[in-house]
Amino acid sequence: MRTHTVRTVVTLAAAAVLSAGLATASAAPAGQPSPSAGHGASHKPVLVDCFWKPQARPDAFILACGDANSRLSSLHWSTWNGRSAVAKGVNFVNDCKPYCAKGTFRSYPVIVRLDRPEPWKKDPKVDHFTRISLVFTGARPEGYDRVMTTPLWD
Template sequence: MGTHPTRTAVTLCAAAALAIPLGTASAAPSAERTGHHHARDPVLVDCFWSPEVRPGAFLLACGDGNSHLVSLNWSRWGSQSAMARGVNVVNDCKPYCAVGTFRSYAVTVRLDQPRTWEKDPDRQQFTRMSLTYHDGRPEGYPRTVTYPLWS
């Protein structure tokens, strides 16, 4: 790592955080951008404050990129909830995040609790996400994890 291991580690984490959302945005354009949704459907707001409907990928850890969802296959996207199956890719951060290993876990994703989006009061946004792990989960995680989503 050279003579400045801390600086190198921080730089690598920052590069990873930037690369993940940029790669997924171009690889899986959201229905919001392509127009395949109902105007009344709530949106999922990503790290860059972009509204998305049925995204193929979603970054959970905006600050460091150490947890993201990929291969999202939405079975439902309605006015009160949305449901998908996909994969949660999580950095185990062992021995520390810059050299950790990204591990994949099958999950069911549920979005709910739509509320008015502060950035656009004419829209609703989902404000809660629950992940239920199937065959295995990250160390220390319960079978179901619920996150409040930013507004």
């Protein structure tokens, strides 16, 4: 029983470190203005991350905020405008076999589409994308459709 407890603590600590690292990696690249700076200087919507930070064109993004068992990486944005955003990247998904703490992260190439911008509840002067779609261009995780569409948090 003690081994299981220690293993759980180590796994949770590793997940916290991973989440912290991805939060840093998911920030807007250096040299780009903060998406909320100047409210109205740019009418392009933002993507709100797990830490309630607005982002524009992030290179990484956590999809499963609670456990980071699904995350996007290596995002290369071809479009980011007032209606939608499109990127190519990789979705890393934990297969959770035999259970999530012992699972293996597998990578799947995806096309990411953000749309349905609306005012952000935290800052109504800023629009944020409210829906994300992932199109798996090759293999996909077990139980996933080729196109997965889900609402984003507000």
